[in-house]
Amino acid sequence: MFSKWRNRWNAKRLKDEHFAFLFEEDTSGEVVVFDCETTGLNPKKDEIISIGAVKIKGNRILTDEALHLFVRQEKQIDQESIKIHHIRHCDLENAMPVKEAIEHFLHYIGSRPLAGYYLEFDVAMVNKYIKPMLGITLPNLQEEVSAIYYDKKIPRIPQGNIDLRFEAILNDLSLPKMQAHDALNDAIMTAMIYLKLKNIKKLH
DSSP states (O other): OHHHHHHHHHHHTOSOGGGGGGGSOOOSOEEEEEEEEESSSOTTTOOEEEEEEEEEETTEEEEEEEEEEEBOOSSOOOHHHHHHHOOOGGGGTTSBOHHHHHHHHHHHHTTOOEEETTHHHHHHHHHHHHHHHHSOOOOSOEEEHHHHHHHHHTTTOTTOOOOOOHHHHHHHTTOOOOOSSOHHHHHHHHHHHHHHHHHOSOOO
């Protein structure tokens, strides 16, 4: 009830009717898993460097429809940040302006539900841009894969000492590890986690 009221309030704040599709009922039967690489971990002052996203339909990850965007940077990227994602300022000289990248991303996700690993951070990063652009925050339903994993795992470990690190979850689910800190690879690995958790009744 509260979420419906909040979405109606959010929709009324929309500045550009071209993006009204974000509030339409989703009929695709798909979920979008996405991840952002950023200049840091503070949505208030840091920027998105790249966005990776992939759709899930049924039990399939639609990698042929994957989205991988790179965002041009106005400021130099911090060296500590480069050590993590290996993206240098010069690598982004021909990348998209951030407004164009965010618009591409919004058209890709539509009104589909979103899933991710520590999704709250990635959503906060996207909201940082769409709030001044469109007057809204992302209205899509959101599912956190680490929370799904925790709920499946807690009956087996009642004391609650559960390792929620990304690599630990991959290992526990016997899923392959791709090169980390690449937005698209991270989105695909998260999609594999999401699908396996949705199809398994309980974890050992």
